[in-house]
Amino acid sequence: MSALLPPPHGPLAAGDAKKTDLTGGEPKRTSSSCGGFGEHQHPKKPGGGPCAAKLVLASFLFVVALFAVDVSFTGAGADHQLGHQYQHYLGAESEGADSESASLSWLSVPTPTNFTDDLLARWLTPGGSRCRDARTANISVPVLDGAAAAGAATELSAAEIHEFRFWALDDTGLRRCLGGDFFEIDLSGEAWKSRPPVVDNGDGSYTFRLQVAPRFAAAEFRLTIVLLFRSFEGLKFSSARFSYNTELRRIPLLFRAGVASLPALETCRTADFRRDIWSGRWTRLARNDNCEDVDEVGRYRCLEPEHPCEAPWCDGPLGALESNGWVYSAHCSFRLFTPDAAWRCLDGKWLFFWGDSNHVDTIRNLLTFVLGVQDTSVVTRRFDAVFTNPSGEPGTLRITNIYNGHWNMTMNYLGLQSLRHRGFRQLVRSYFMGGDRVPDVAILNSGLHDGCYWSSFRAYIQATEFAAQFWSGVMAKVRSRGLAAPRVFYRTTVATGGYARDLAFNPNKMELFNGVLVEKLRQHGVLTGGVIDNFDMTFPWHYDNRCNDGVHYGRAPAKLVWRDGKIGHQYFVDLMLGHVLLNAICSG
Structure with missing residues (x-):
């Protein structure tokens, strides 16, 4: 969801790619100490002693430093967003998961809290400086831009979640320090179409995440980024006058299937409809290349009606969709009814x-x-x-x-x-x-x-x-x-x-x-x-x-x-x- 979700992690360096553990946990250090990682330490007595006290103090000072840095970007009116960020950060410490051994998860979007209040706060955030008042004209995606400029496709591993941060730039190439732009992001391959979820960080930077299942990784992919509206102007009554609608990037990507795998999607149940925001994908499981057009009555009957779906992407007659093999799935898959x-x-x-x-x-x-x-x-x-x-x-x-x-x-x-x-x-x-x-x-x-x-x-x-x-x-x-x-x-x-x-x-x-x-x-x-x-x-x-x-x-x-x-x-x-x-x- 663009322009509103609080960042799911602390600040990243601009353009950094990151593998994301969706449980929110931090990687465990198997042999850590106050003096440094990897040093041998004897077991501590209950209570933790001075070493634990130092760790608590260091963690507190780190959070304060994060708060100060983020305020310098976002200014007044960002209290709700910062609260979400640091609540997430503090909560992550107690969950701790080993990033090397944790099973991979499907990309998902957390349900936002205080959605309306946060939107109003962002919408009403004042300007007053060049980086706030300037208009977005381009973006910088350092990690991906480098390969594209060299005429190469960026290679990513399938199944894993890859997170990228990009910056909005004004017409002089300087970074903006205020959010509110609406970016349309599309990830498409021969048998894959999805909208990578976008997070507006409120400081002129935006974060999006990519994931492709190994089953579809063989084809070439393209990542397209379109700036449709700037500075919440899509909310205007006469929005057509403010549309920017400019394709800023079309980046080639290659996904390589390895040993990593994703848990099989399960057929949706009652609890699965409690999520307010979905992050699904359309996958093409079959294709009739001789079917180029609709028939005389406007039907697109390219597959036999009983053509079965491929687990775990759906269950039932795929041909009944009359989509020439396309089917939608999200955090769960759907039964196609006879x-x-x-x-x-x-x-x-x-x-x-x-x-x-x-x-x-x-x-x-x-x-x-x-x-x-x-x-x-x-x-x-x-x-x-x-x-x-x-x-x-x-x-x-x-x-x-x-x-x-x-x-x-x-x-x-x-x-x-x-x-x-x-x-x-x-x-x-x-x-x-x-x-x-x-x-x-x-x-x-x-x-x-x-x-x-x-x-x-x-x-x-x-x-x-x-x-x-x-x-x-x-x-x-x-x-x-x-x-x-x-x-x-x-x-x-x-x-x-x-x-x-x-x-x-x-x-x-x-x-x-x-x-x-x-x-x-x-x-x-x-x-x-x-x-x-x-x-x-x-x-x-x-x-x-x-x-x-x-x-x-x-x-x-x-x-x-x-x-x-x-x-x-x-x-x-x-x-x-x-x-x-x-x-x-x-x-x-």
């Missing part, structure tokens, strides 16, 4: 959707591609309908969808402001207040329309508080009636693609809006199910309009020419989301 399995899970359930028009696409694709329902004409911005298993086997499913882009379902661009309309609030409540049955699962979303409505970031924060209180009140009313409240999930807003990257619902704004609303819903106890990170899922495909029309990743199949003058393939990313939703709904 129609029979999906109907067995959903039979008798009531699903409630509240969100933007992407929900309409997801519901239609879920019904068409997974459940086999051919007549989806009822699936509109607002509907409540019961569907039956078309195979003749047992199975009924009720789905309710309430569009929240506007309280009037024919209009747009209100988002959370639609809840200020009393009639709209009553409509939403009615599905939870009447009779002795309420939805089993509620899937919430808001974002794209909010990006166009809220001219003030503070006003948006107030709107999220109002929305979280509203949904908390709805669930409290359900429980007060003696009924079990539905499991509630938040599906994060997509990363808008191609031409829409510059607009009012740009990825910079949507990522931050996602974080604020998820935090508010968490604080009010609404997210009893968890988070489904569709932002991370769509980000690797958002650079152009090959897999989206800018704001949708699930448009119905059609053999049509899209914005780039070619036939598009615009539903497999959303179809993957449909299977992820089924994993969340059906997980045990």
